[in-house]
Amino acid sequence: MSFSVVTRENMEALRAIVGQENCLWGEEISPDYAHDELGGVERMPDILLRVHSTEEVSRIMAYADTHRLPVVVRGSGTGLVGAAVALEGGVMLETTGMNRILELDEENLTVTVQPGVLLMELSEFVQSHGLFYPPDPGEKSATIGGNISTNAGGMRAVKYGVTRDYVRGLTVVLPTGEVLELGGKVVKNSSGYSLKDVIIGSEGTLAVITQATLRLLPLPPVSVSLLAPFDSLDAALDAVPAIVRSKAAPTAIEYMSRDVILMAEEYLGKKFPDTTAPAYALLTFDGPDLSQVEQAYAGTADLCLELGARDIYLVDTDERKKSVWDARGAFLEAIKASSVEMDECDVVVPRSRIADYIKFTHALAKELDMRLPSFGHAGDGNLHIYLCRDGMGRETFEEKCRLAFERLYAEAARCGGRVSGEHGIGWAKKEYLAAHSAPEELALMGRIKAAFDPNGILNPGKVI
Amino acid sequence: MEILVCVKQVPGTTEVEVDPVTGVLKRDGVASKMNPYDLYAVELGLRLAEATGGRLRALSMGPPQAKAVLLETAAMGAESGVLVSDRRLGGADVLATGYTLSQAVRTLGKVDLILCGKQTTDGDTAQVGAEMAEFLGLPHANNVQSVEPDGEGYVKVRIDLDSHISVQRLPLPCVLCIDSEVNTPRLPSYRRKKSLPPDCVKTISLDDFGDREPAHYGLTGSPTQVERIFPPEKNSEKEMLHGSGEDMAKELAAILRCRKLI
Ligand SMILES: Cc1cc2nc3c(=O)[nH]c(=O)nc-3n(C[C@H](O)[C@H](O)[C@H](O)COP(=O)(O)OP(=O)(O)OC[C@H]3O[C@@H](n4cnc5c(N)ncnc54)[C@H](O)[C@@H]3O)c2cc1C
Ligand SMILES: Cc1cc2nc3c(=O)[nH]c(=O)nc-3n(C[C@H](O)[C@H](O)[C@H](O)COP(=O)(O)OP(=O)(O)OC[C@H]3O[C@@H](n4cnc5c(N)ncnc54)[C@H](O)[C@@H]3O)c2cc1C
Numbered sequence: 001m002s003f004s005v006v007t008r009e010n011m012e013a014l015r016a017i018v019g020q021e022n023c024l025w026g027e028e029i030s031p032d033y034a035h036d037e038l039g040g041v042e043r044m045p046d047i048l049l050r051v052h053s054t055e056e057v058s059r060i061m062a063y064a065d066t067h068r069l070p071v072v073v074r075g076s077g078t079g080l081v082g083a084a085v086a087l088e089g090g091v092m093l094e095t096t097g098m099n100r101i102l103e104l105d106e107e108n109l110t111v112t113v114q115p116g117v118l119l120m121e122l123s124e125f126v127q128s129h130g131l132f133y134p135p136d137p138g139e140k141s142a143t144i145g146g147n148i149s150t151n152a153g154g155m156r157a158v159k160y161g162v163t164r165d166y167v168r169g170l171t172v173v174l175p176t177g178e179v180l181e182l183g184g185k186v187v188k189n190s191s192g193y194s195l196k197d198v199i200i201g202s203e204g205t206l207a208v209i210t211q212a213t214l215r216l217l218p219l220p221p222v223s224v225s226l227l228a229p230f231d232s233l234d235a236a237l238d239a240v241p242a243i244v245r246s247k248a249a250p251t252a253i254e255y256m257s258r259d260v261i262l263m264a265e266e267y268l269g270k271k272f273p274d275t276t277a278p279a280y281a282l283l284t285f286d287g288p289d290l291s292q293v294e295q296a297y298a299g300t301a302d303l304c305l306e307l308g309a310r311d312i313y314l315v316d317t318d319e320r321k322k323s324v325w326d327a328r329g330a331f332l333e334a335i336k337a338s339s340v341e342m343d344e345c346d347v348v349v350p351r352s353r354i355a356d357y358i359k360f361t362h363a364l365a366k367e368l369d370m371r372l373p374s375f376g377h378a379g380d381g382n383l384h385i386y387l388c389r390d391g392m393g394r395e396t397f398e399e400k401c402r403l404a405f406e407r408l409y410a411e412a413a414r415c416g417g418r419v420s421g422e423h424g425i426g427w428a429k430k431e432y433l434a435a436h437s438a439p440e441e442l443a444l445m446g447r448i449k450a451a452f453d454p455n456g457i458l459n460p461g462k463v464i
Numbered sequence: 465m466e467i468l469v470c471v472k473q474v475p476g477t478t479e480v481e482v483d484p485v486t487g488v489l490k491r492d493g494v495a496s497k498m499n500p501y502d503l504y505a506v507e508l509g510l511r512l513a514e515a516t517g518g519r520l521r522a523l524s525m526g527p528p529q530a531k532a533v534l535l536e537t538a539a540m541g542a543e544s545g546v547l548v549s550d551r552r553l554g555g556a557d558v559l560a561t562g563y564t565l566s567q568a569v570r571t572l573g574k575v576d577l578i579l580c581g582k583q584t585t586d587g588d589t590a591q592v593g594a595e596m597a598e599f600l601g602l603p604h605a606n607n608v609q610s611v612e613p614d615g616e617g618y619v620k621v622r623i624d625l626d627s628h629i630s631v632q633r634l635p636l637p638c639v640l641c642i643d644s645e646v647n648t649p650r651l652p653s654y655r656r657k658k659s660l661p662p663d664c665v666k667t668i669s670l671d672d673f674g675d676r677e678p679a680h681y682g683l684t685g686s687p688t689q690v691e692r693i694f695p696p697e698k699n700s701e702k703e704m705l706h707g708s709g710e711d712m713a714k715e716l717a718a719i720l721r722c723r724k725l726i
Contacts, residue, residue, distance in 0.1 A: 222495075226654070227651060270648070271647070271648035272648065273648050273649065273650055273651045274650060274651065290495065301654050305654075305655065311653050311654065311655045311656075312653070312654035312655060313650075313651035313652065313653060313654070314539070314651055314652045314653075314654055314657070315651060316497075316652070317476070317497045317498075317500070318477075319500045319503065319649075320649075320651055323648055323649075324651075
């Protein structure tokens with residue numbers, strides 16, 4: 001598809017919509033807007049518009065559609081697949097100025113927010129009202145709009161599900177400028193196709209989200225994590241299906257190996273409470289009071305001991321949670337810091353297959369002579385595997401990454417898995433989505449895209 | 465080495481509210497936990513006990529439910545705990561608390577080293593360790609960052625004195641108040657917790673002490689009486705003093721004198 005470049009005349013028209021102070025043009029735009037948290041793909045937008053209302057977005061989209069200007073929506077730019085990069089230049093809409101929490105409805109247990117509200121702001125706000133927004137992806141400075149657009153997952157998915165499960169209603173602007181209200185505060189909804197759900201996870205390719213009504217839960221007052229040291233990563237992962245089968249309903253089951261913990265220690269300059277074992281499982285339980293939580297975890301703790309855990313360490317106070325979860329939260333950055341360059345694979349496999357899959361990655365690392373550290377959400381089958389460049393030359397690294405990705409996704413497909421568990425497809429994983437999806441499915445996605453965006457101006461070059 | 469660590473139970477959150485009418489801390493429904501500063505002392509004690517083939521015991525004064533922190537210390541690795549609990553000890557100030565703990569220590573047989581936290585998150589005075597040591601007639605040091613026994617009846621300790629670090633050699637037995645963040649405290653073990661013998665925490669009272677005169681304890685034994693507890697007025701104004709410790713102290717004294725505060 002060919003797009004027009006943003007001319008001075010276009011700029012003036014767009015500037016009139018958002019106002020002088022919210023319009024940056026050419027050199028005024030910081031180079032940070034050329035990329036997200038993924039390395040390897042960069043392009044500056046021609047113009048950056050800081051939007052503040054649905055109406056502004058609607059006018060911008062109508063204008064851009066008429067003039068065939070490509071538009072990319074950007075939240076905090078913390079994505080890991082290059083989804084928020086303006087591959088074709090053009091217009092970038094930044095939503096972080098739309099950061100108001102509009103309404104807390106304690107009767108319907110919903111909160112209505114603008115898309116630029118940050119995840120950490122939302123959690124803090126609802127918690128101060130004794131309420132709980134369960135989705136908990138690692139990067140707390142991401143926007144809610146970004147979280148919805150990638151269907152972000154996170155650490156509590158085992159028990160509470162992912163972002164999609166908490167979106168009740170959306171206000172969206174179509175690429176052609178029309179405004180739609182989808183869903184609402186209703187708990188049930190069988191009224192036609194769920195367009196809201198098509199937009200969730202669509203990575204800014206179908207519509208611009210300008211408002212969201214999110215479902216909340218009462219805040220579980222007590223949570224306790226268990227850190228279970230195992231003799232090997234295999235032993236830790238082998239325990240996961242048994243834990244899932246035991247119906248104990250932990251909110252999180254994470255796995256981590258000692259080498260990744262040591263990287264986090266180095267990165268944070270802080271010691272982890274225990275590094276004597278080669279691998280650990282980390283489980284969290286929550287509930288209304290300590291005795292119920294203790295009851296809930298006792299069975300699982302005993303089960304882990306039976307399955308070979310050396311012990312179970314209790315992570316039960318704020319200080320202890322901090323010492324463990326700070327390290328867990330820093331894994332991605334710590335691995336990044338351990339290598340000159342890296343790439344990431346965010347596959348998801350059925351959780352019963354996770355142990356086999358990780359064994360496969362170990363064999364692959366040996367075969368390709370490449371470091372492939374990993375950690376992840378064992379409880380939901382979503383793994384984060386890092387391809388580290390270390391001492392390799394650029395070309396060798398790229399070649400090995402290509403090989404490694406092919407093998408990793410092929411093996412995932414063989415296990416019944418999918419290309420991305422939570423980070424999305426964006427630009428970086430497009431060819432792998434194409435390789436591992438049925439042609440009919442891709443064609444249908446293409447027709448959905450065309451139905452929403454007849455001129456293909458919204459986030460071109462992404463997902464499909 | 466025979467090591468004793470003093471631990472205190474404090475409210476589970478740092479945001480304890482004060483009832484504006486009665487001036488009493490709202491403790492209802494607030495979960496309790498071990499004073500976070502004591503965790504560093506426990507960890508240091510466990511490492512010393514492991515290194516010297518000795519043992520760590522824990523001591524706490526508080527209401528019956530304070531037994532929980534002693535069980536927690538045991539789940540972290542301490543051999544046993546002693547709870548001093550007695551209604552007659554209620555309302556103790558730092559002096560009475562220090563005296564009570566010193567009396568309790570005397571019932572525990574041979575103790576080579578007593579460890580305390582730096583301060584607590586509720587009382588926050590950082591005085592109990594030193595006062596207990598004075599009552600016991602033992603040498604003591606605060607803000608201790610590391611402890612190395614030399615096997616000949618002495619420990620080499622590193623003390624953070626803000627403007628400089630002092631390394632000292634103290635004879636055993638002595639009392640050391642451990643600085644925060646000097647280690648990463650280990651987590652309590654579920655396995656140990658489940659297998660603790662039922663008598664691993666012993667409760668003692670005033671009747672077990674050498675000095676059984678009730679007037680020396682609790683409210684009556686406390687020269688300080690709390691008249692009222694209230695949340696401080698929030699004030700964001702501040703004046704910064706710069707320069708060496710000595711210069712700043714002089715300047716501060718001058719300001720206080722000038723405002724007739726001293
Ligand atoms: C350290 C670290 C840890 C992370 N951990 C997790 C994790 O545990 N789980 C997880 O799922 N992700 C994780 N991520 C990835 C990232 O934080 C998420 O993808 C997040 O949802 C992106 O939000 P953002 O605001 O930064 O969006 P951006 O990166 O700005 O954009 C992401 C995509 O959403 C689109 N978009 C943004 N806002 C809108 C809108 N209002 N309307 C339409 N489209 C929009 C963009 O066009 C783009 O396609 C992590 C990232 C980092 C750096
Ligand atoms: C609800 C409440 C009511 C109070 N009422 C009074 C009152 O009426 N009059 C008054 O003067 N003071 C009162 N206090 C203060 C009380 O005396 C102090 O909390 C107590 O003496 C301990 O001092 P601290 O917490 O400042 O300990 P710090 O001196 O800050 O503690 C240093 C270290 O000493 C050890 N330690 C401290 N306390 C204990 C303990 N109980 N058992 C074992 N080890 C310990 C720990 O290792 C700790 O890390 C009250 C406090 C509270 C919370």
